Amino acid sequence: MLYIGVDLGTSAVKLLLMDGKGQIKKIVSREYPLYFPQPGWSEQQPEDWYTQTMEGIRELLLDTDKSQVAGISFGGQMHGLVTLDEQDHVIRPAILWNDGRSFEETDYLNEVIGKEKLSEYTANIAFAGFTAPKILWMKKHEPENFRRIAKIMLPKDYLAYRLTGSFCTEVSDASGTLLLDVKKRQWSQQMLQICSVTEKMLPRVYESYEVVGTLRAETAKELGLSGAVKVIAGAGDNAAAAVGTGTVGDSRCNLSLGTSGTIFVSSKSFGVDEHNALHSFGHADGHYHLMGCMLSAASCNKWWEEQILKTTDFAGEQSKIRRLGENRVFYLPYLMGERSPHNDPRARALFLGMSMDTTREDMTQAVLEGVAFALRDSLEVARSLGNHISSSRICGGGAKSPLWRRIIANVMNLKLELLENEEGPALGAAMLAAVGCGEYPDVASAAENLVKVAGTVEPEPELVQKYEERYQKFREIYPAVKALYQTLEA
Structure with a gap:
């Protein structure tokens, strides 16, 4: 059928x-x-x-x-x-x-x-x-x-x-x-x-x-x-995208790098973090999930490349980036405000740390890293609730970049799994239709039979350590500038 x-x-x-x-x-x-x-x-x-x-x-x-x-x-x-x-x-x-x-x-x-x-x-x-x-x-x-x-x-x-x-x-x-x-x-x-x-x-x-x-x-x-x-x-x-990537059951994770960015953690039990930094929602498999959503993810790179650099050669710009984990420029990816974990519609993007020797490549790298750091903010909240997450599926337009996948794997210290078919919510919806029509007894069975891993990106210990130091510095920036956003809006 x-x-x-x-x-x-x-x-x-x-x-x-x-x-x-x-x-x-x-x-x-x-x-x-x-x-x-x-x-x-x-x-x-x-x-x-x-x-x-x-x-x-x-x-x-x-x-x-x-x-x-x-x-x-x-x-x-x-x-x-x-x-x-x-x-x-x-x-x-x-x-x-x-x-x-x-x-x-x-x-x-x-x-x-x-x-x-x-x-x-x-x-x-x-x-x-x-x-x-x-x-x-x-x-x-x-x-x-x-x-x-x-x-x-x-x-x-x-x-x-x-x-x-x-x-x-x-x-x-x-x-x-x-x-x-x-x-x-x-x-x-x-x-x-x-x-x-x-x-x-x-x-x-x-x-x-x-x-x-x-x-x-x-x-x-x-x-x-x-x-x-x-x-x-x-x-x-x-x-639906989580179903399409097989992110069902307990402590399974999916990262979506689309216009917005999400980290999605499936769970068989209901849970809420004490600050409500993540959304606690029902899941399509009959259980629950936690979700962190950032409003600007791949759209940050699109904005930087097309509006600022005036280019559509995304791969060409990224090909010149060499020194991962050593960039002194930081980027906050809040072009449209932010949802998870800050819930601050007044927040805006900024670059920090430029000097006379800052290059075009440094700025491009900062954009990619800033999105990865912001996604990790939500991952840390999910981990604080006892979710033991060591790997994640990854999907979305931004995930087609090998460099960005490598940055995310090392910023988050996660093994990333790449899928044979990455068709997002449309595939998940078709799988739900198959379950509803009796082709499979439940969503977990459909995911097990239909979702295939085609490759992986492994974190690199030395690079993980470098990014750990950079991430801890990134975490200090938003609290330091938060009060300014309200002043700027006024």
Whole structure:
């Protein structure tokens, strides 16, 4: 049988067709606009997601025996606020994960309601990207729209609703709303009251591998598919990517080096660090995970190379870097503020340590190292909770750089495992569809059978020691400049 994985990203939807043995038959991608109506705002039209997904599925299935398609599932950008009225009309453009307008509402939740209460209710504290602060922003700034809300959903769940009519979500994505009691895997009544929403306005919560429905008759006809095709709940993009890299079970780790950067640690037991520096979310395998998310990872290198150096020859710039672990220049990678572990939307990037003999190569190396150091900040929090992490899978566009992989392996003192198929959330979504359709008994079995390691990058003891000394210096920089960020913003 065949399974479709839909990765609803921020700039495009990526669709993947996989057979039951994990062979990828075809991949297509279709872009849609991203809107910035004011500085710090980020929005999209949900109708664009649906239109491009439908077109993408048609393209994906050209010259394919459509009778073999058994299931569809999703990975998707998290935290976005999609609101529908009583007639199922979208009320306003979706407010996305990287939208920073709700900083006042975030401060209210963390400082007035209190971080301890939030952690008790949801296992997390408020971040500007989360959904609950967006709801409060809408209540304050768009009260007429707020009063029209009949349904609140997340981006990928809007697709599931359009395809099936099922008003649904699942644990991994719902965890990032700040409305879910993560430990109990159900909506938090306290948070609903704080945000002035009712449980009726929120979707039913499924496990990521559960079937939420079948295709609507008219949708199946439009796509040329059977009405018996199952739609499986799916997962937030990071949890779906973790499934696609086999990061399931206990103390398994995945590093994602995309536009943003994440460290993802799967766990069979629920856990929260005392400062809520990491997100504590439900995982797509039926258990839990810790996740540290930095807002600017590979995008730091893209910014440096394209905007500052005016080049797209990333490999050429990196080829001149020779002296790892000895760079005197530091870089803080906070171009858009930072989430984990600092939770500081006012933070900004900076270079420190330049002198008259600083070279172009030193600056490029500092950018790569700064991202690695910032990811290690989150790794250290995960380790403090008793997770014994000695190796990690690695994925994302930045991970295609051999130099960057080597830096990360030595900064973190981790063996990095490179995968045969690195297709991120789309592959994980297709695997969840296979589990939901009974091809595999559970997510762990699917990962064991379908995810293959193609190579490794080993840490080098001498370089590990050099980077340990550099990292300890890096850790001192943010606390020293933190107060300046608020002054600069004012």
